[in-house]
Amino acid sequence: MKAMQMEKKPFNNIPLILSILSLISLSPSSPFTFALNQEGLFLQQVKNSLSDPSGSLSSWSDQDATPCNWTGITCKYPGSSASPSVISVNLSGAALSGSFPTFLCRLSHLSVLSLYNNSINSSLPLSISSCKSLTYLDLSENLIDGPVPYTLSDLPHLRYLNLDANYMSGDIPASFGKFRRLETLIMTGNFFNGTISPFLGNITSLKRLQLAYNPFRPSQLAPELGNLTNLEDLWLTNCGLFGSIPSSFGKLSRLVNLDVAENGLTGSIPCFIFQLKNIVQMELYNNSFTGELPAGWANLTQLRRFDASMNRLTGTIPNDLCELPLESLHLYENQLDGTLPDTIAKSPNLFELRIFSNRLTGSLPSELGQNSPLQTLDVSRNQFSGEIPRHLCAKGELAELLMIYNSFSGNIPANLEQCRSLSRVRLRNNRLSGAVPAGFWGLPHAYLLDLANNILSGNISYMIQGAKNLSTLSFSNNKISGNLPDEIGMLENLIEFSASYNKLNGEIPSSLVKLDQLIKIDLHNNNLSGEIPGGIQYLKQLNELNLANNKLSGEIPEEIGNLSGLNYLDLSSNNFSGEIPLGLQNLKLNKLNLSCNQFSGPIPPLFAREVYRDSFLENSGLCGGFAGLCSRESKGRNQVYLWLLRLSFAIAAFILLVGLVVLMWKYKNIEKINHGVIMTKWTSFHKLGFSVSEISDCIDEENVIGSGASGKVYKVVLSNGEAVAVKKLLERSAKDDTSFSSVDSEIDEFEVEVQTLGKIRHKNIVRLFCCCDTQTCKLLVYEYMPNGSLGDLLHGSRGGSLDWRTRFKIALDAAEGLSYLHHDCVQPIVHRDVKSNNILLDGDFGAKVSDFGVAKIVQAANKGAECMSVVAGSCGYIAPEYAYTLRVNEKSDIYSFGIVLLELVTGRRPVDPEFGEKDLATWVCTKLNQRGIRDVIDPNLDCSHKEEICRVLNISLLCTSPLPINRPSMRRVVKMLLDSSTEFKTKIAEKGCKLSPYSSDDNSKQSSIV
Template sequence: MNSRVQTNMSEASYWPKAYINVMLLLSLSLIVLVEAEQSPVETLMTFKEGLRDSNGILYDWQSSKPPCNWTGIICDSLTNSAIRGIDLSYKGLSGVLSPVICQLPNLATIEVAGNRFGGPFPAWLSNCTKLVKLDLSFNGFLGPLPEAISDFGSLTHLDISTNGISGSFPESIGRLPKLQYLNVSNCQFSGPIPSLLANLSDLTTLFLSWNFFSSPYLPPSLANLTRLQVFSCARCSLYGPIPTWLENLRELKYLELSYNNFSGSIPKELMHLPKLEMLELYINQLSGNIPAEIGNLSSLTDLDLDSNYLTGPIPEEITLLKNLGLLHLWNNSLTGTIPPGLAELDHLYDISLFKNQLTGNLSWHLGSKSKLHIFDVSSNQLSGLVPPYLCSGGVMLKIILFNNNFQGNFPEEYYSCTTLKRIRVQNNHLSGTVPKGLWGLPNLTILDISNNFFYGSVHPNIGRAIKLQNLIVSHNQLSGPLPKEIGKLQLLENFLASGNSISGWIPSEIGSCSNLRHVYLDANKIVGEIPTSLGFLAYLTELNLAGNQLTGNIPDTFGRLRQLASLNLSHNLLKGRIPSSFSTLDLLSFMLFDLSFNDLSGPVPFPLNGAVSVKSFRANPRLCIPGQPMSKQCSKTESSLRDLLWILSLVLAVCLVIVSIVSIIIRKMMQHKDWSKEKLTMNSHWNIVPFGQLNFGKEEILGSLQRENLIGHGGAGHVYRAMLKNNEFVAVKMLHRRDGDFCQDNGFTAEIETMGSVRQRNILRLLCYLSNNETNLLVYEYMPNGSLGELLQQSKACMLDYAIRFKIALGTAQGLSYLHHDCVPPIVHRDIKPNNILLDDEMVPHIADFGIAKILDKIMPAGYTVSSVPGSIGYIAPEYGYANRVTEKSDVYSFGIVLLELLTGKQPVATEFGEGMDIVRWVAAKLRAGKGLQQILDTRIQWGSEQHMLFLVRIALLCTNNFPHNRPSMKEVVKMLLEARTDKKLENLSSH
């Protein structure tokens, strides 16, 4: 056999072996691939290991069950086997997203919006080669968006909004050829808007709003996005003229460029967008006329041009917009008449034209063909009659016509408008009687008809308006007595009826209006005695009954009105003495105190000071005023008083001797008996450390620590109210003692001295502290309105109108800013919540218990540390779950929760939010779904500008960002709130 044959034979013998080896390797590979495709359970269980599921949402992720039945798993609709997507949005998850998820071969969608994931943008997701939809919105991702974003070549939908993603917007995002939806709003992008976005030829939706772009102009190349339907760049720091190239976006349906600094006129080129449905250009600096070509926008449903500098008339062509629903042109300088053709538009539901210079009459038929919700034309120069059909659609909420020249009767037709919440027609020339049914509308919260010429009486139907908070009828020609049914208005805060001809007695039932704050019945013809029930109105701050014919005595119950700051009873027929109970009021803080022109007698039982002056008692000839020449009668009275006081002093001295003897006996008995759970040793040596001049001694404090004075308790200890000898109050916090080791200082004194040195209006002032071998007592100024947490309860929330809520939010932010930025070293509160925000008699917030957290670390028993309990459930920042520490940014998060609670009236964690949801995710989800603020804000009060409310909600969401670095500092929060208070659009809040 030759060599060639041998070689061939050897080759022949080799190939079968090689073939077998190759086939074996291929088989093994196929087995591995098959196993990978057939084992999604293992992949998902590995993915689950990186997640923190504190709410147990993923309870059904079990290997014994088919994954297509698991929460958040989306499978192919035909085969119900292949996993096509994961949707874990708003499940309260945190932890780490594992790259293992890309091993699912058919994975097309990943949605984890509204959770607490953080860290850098997960660029590894590009390994999910079939991924078409990625939604990471409302999380805590941070850092730059990588240039490698272009590796996500199959994406059609990308949403990274409301994260801490920062840096320049990468040009490489323009290399995602299939992208149709892009949302990067509410991040922290800087630098210019990339012109390469124009390469995204399939893009239909582009949200760029609420970023910090450095370029003031939109790239002209965006004109190439000819398929764009939605474009939003609100608050993008843009200025100059609105670009005319926008007319090239012929598919555009929604255009929002609000909250910028655009100037010049509204381009006529925008009026050539045939499919435009929503045009929002509010809060800019636009000037000139509204183009008459606006009539070309036949698809328009929402037109919002408010808060600019527009002039000229409302073009008649606007009535050609047959689909128009919302028309906001307020806060401009528009002139001329309101086009009567608006009455012919079937879909109109919101007409807001207030604060312009409009003239002429309203169309008689306004509202007859549409279901109006809001009609606000206040602060113009309109005249004529009020149209009778505004409410014919049966859904009207607000009729606001004040500061105009309307005349004639108010239409009878509105008696059946039961949905109405606000009627504000003050400062017009309206006349006739108020329709009887109007008084009793069940959902009415504000009825203001002041400064008109209405006559008749306040009808007993008023008792049906059970939600009424403001009844303002001043300066009309009303007569007759006030009905007793007014006592049914439990939510009434302001009752202003000055300058009428109201007669009869003040009904005693008014004392049942437990939330009354301001009562003005001056300049009427009211007779009889002042009802003592007025003295039981705990929140009454202003009472004006001047210029009537009231008789009898001033009720002694007025001494109970601790919130009272203005009292005017002048020009009546009152007799008798000024009640001695007045001396318990804080008269120094009064703005007005006037009892002049009555027939009062006897001595004034308090010194003249502040608003209480000689003028307060003029024309009361029988009154003995301190420091003034006395009449003979006053001299006799004073002599008699001296004799009486001598007798009383003698009796008092005897009583004191008896009391002292009894006290000694009781003290001896108490030496062998604990009277308090705190085992307080009254006879031990007490050390008192003041932080300023004190007007009380330690005996007054120690004597107040009785069960009947207990006003609160918590993890730190019990809180007592102590009444001092001067009839003032302080609050005393008795800290829990540390068993067996309480007397050790452990830095306690240093912490207390730090707290005592803090001086800021919105920080509760620590007056002093007392200590002995068993107990530590902290003495604070007393807050008569209690805590914000108490007032937010259902029964008391009506006290908190918008102005007060904003005042509380701003004051709390200023207090925290002081602790964080003005104290050296900075002080972190660690437990910001409504129960730790106390309110004084002017509803100014005072942050309480700052520093208590660190103090408790030093005095609580071993094993109990505040670092293990850094706050209260619902207010704890999410980073504590992974970082186990609290910082200033943790306080910012808690403040954001408090702000949301003020806005919504809801607690941070509630079953109504749904499984895995808290207040942050609930609010974010509502906004994201376009539900509007009506479903978010507290329905128990009336809010103002919707844009202002949205601004505050956004501040709250910024504060509650999942990642601490993305939250603003408290100094920045204060700046934003001050901006909100002074914004030219927002200054209109209090009047609408």
């Protein structure tokens, strides 16, 4: 009985145990939990279906009772005893990948779903329509492809749909016309290739419609869109539109932003736009609108930005347009004529006025700038006359004053010398006269001061020492007189100094040699006297020195021969004397002119060639290898010297001839058995310290350092310890002439590269030592570049180690090399295959342009683009117009160089599976428009250089402009890169780089990052 009672005793404690367990389970600190509810189980299925490399879903644990505390999950607590429901899933930027997780649609109360900025890489399933409670759906910036499910319109409560920046294609479903509550539809930056469906006009609830940057088939704007009377934002940039704007658009009375830029719209700008009384921004640029601007702008009292540039508009600017409180007015590259109304000066909010490249006449309003915080004024390339308005800087904010190529006259307003905000001043090619205000020389923030081609007079003020940020100083072709002040030597950022055709006198200040950033000094046609100052060897960056037509005397400093970058030297028409320094032979000169001086003695042997004949004319005591060079008075005095010189040349020629005969006899028909190479023709372009046999002996597979479509590259270490690179080109058959990288049939790759590189001397062009033609192959011997190509280094395992300083140096070096080809060669050379793999790096990461196998010499600049028989270039680098017109000029190289700049900034390859059918340039522009600068810059780069990186990115966008005319010259690119390396050029907003239009001297219209 006792035993039975003991067995029953535990049952008497069951209620107590259950009570205790109940209390424990309700305690917040309890280790015991209820089982995960049904919605949590659905989300666990979502987690299991996605790849989560960054662990964003690590908090999604089945140890919880509900998912309400999980990352990205929001629940609704109904109160009472009902369990909470998941109403929002926000996994933006979680680095998730995989197919669209359909289990999300099992959450019956889910109203908000955001998978923005992930890598969802499938098509959207038709079953997405089962997410019946959705009001907000954001799937932007993923890898979603395929068509848009027509079942999306079955979501009855959907108000927000964002599919931006994916890879979706096909048509916009006609079923979208069934949406009844949709307010936002964003589908920009995809690959939709149908048309903009007129059924969209049925979604009368729409407030925001954005379809820009899709390759739609050419179509007209659907009049049905005028039914969207609630619409506030309409963005249809680059949508293949043509025809006129439908009159039904006049019903869009709530419209705030109208952007139909970069299409083919025609006709006049319709008057019914004045019914859009809430409009704030109107973007009509880069279309084909014609006719005059209509009157009636006074009705648009909210308008702050109007851009109708790059159309075919004519006539004058209506007065009532000028009376609006505009923040930005862009009308450039039209055919506007007439005068600029005085009413434009009455706009209280006008801070940017760009009306360059039109036919506007008359004078600028005298009160311009007095009533508004004017920051930018660009009226260049018009027919304006009269004086510069006095009040342009009345509010103290004027930064850019651009008035080039007009007929402005009178003095530079004296009060502008107090405008300390000025950073960019261009007054070239006008009729300005009088003295330059003293303080104008010393504007503290100015980095560009261009006063060339006017009638200015007076002296250069000592106050120029205050222009610490000045990088370009140009006042050529004026009447400025007096001495060059010593204070010029305090402009430590000066890069270009042009003061030719003035009345300057006195000596060149010795302080000038302190400016170690100088690239160009042009002082020709003045009255300067004295000697070239000592210490000129410190100007290591100097590329051009022009002191012609002065009264300079003394000898040429021997140190000039140490300026390795100098390729333009003109000292003609002075009083220089003495012998010509032998050190000049060290220079890689494209132009040398020492004529009309008093030099004597021998011409250095390197220059004793017919090509330099005109470089030494009218020097009475100078003799060399040119018939008739010496004057009659000096012939007797130097006759013995001439005979000795001729005898020396004759002996040397005889020895050389004997050596060649012996060499030909020795090597005739002797085959290098080891490698099967027979040398039949050997041509050298530099003094060589190695023999043919050394090269052929080392052409072995063990020495291969690279290969391409045209052959292999070998590293050859010579007996003297020096290394060279040997490019072995295999012989091609006739059928290969149509290959992607082939050149015109009448000249093969070997001959082109030899002809091009053999005559080039520049520090940023790879040196070709020699070439040889064999029976089985052709060899090119270059200087060896130990750090290989930029492409291999940037995209290889060491790519992340390239810091910004190194990348910038590489960009600048390559730009200078291309600038030399385009501008400084006697016949300009178009490379035609600029890419990161053709930019080689020496031991100090100095860059040199290489591989001229498809280069083309442009015979005459006035012939414009030359038509090639085939496409030449590399995928990802080919300019758009070249791919379908086969017309090549220097603008093709500039586009390719822009892609290289983008590689340096982004760290990405020019083509990448992530881009889909987009190229790098399009991908960058899309990212900038959607996310800003943050997602574009290579994350390996130090953020402390962000400001400078933004400027270089801006230059790359200029270079990759779809329109060739909008791309700057390579000389301009070099200048912009140099400008971008200083801190004073551009102020960047705290949140990063912002978009602003280009100016007249860029000759373009495209958004830029400055």
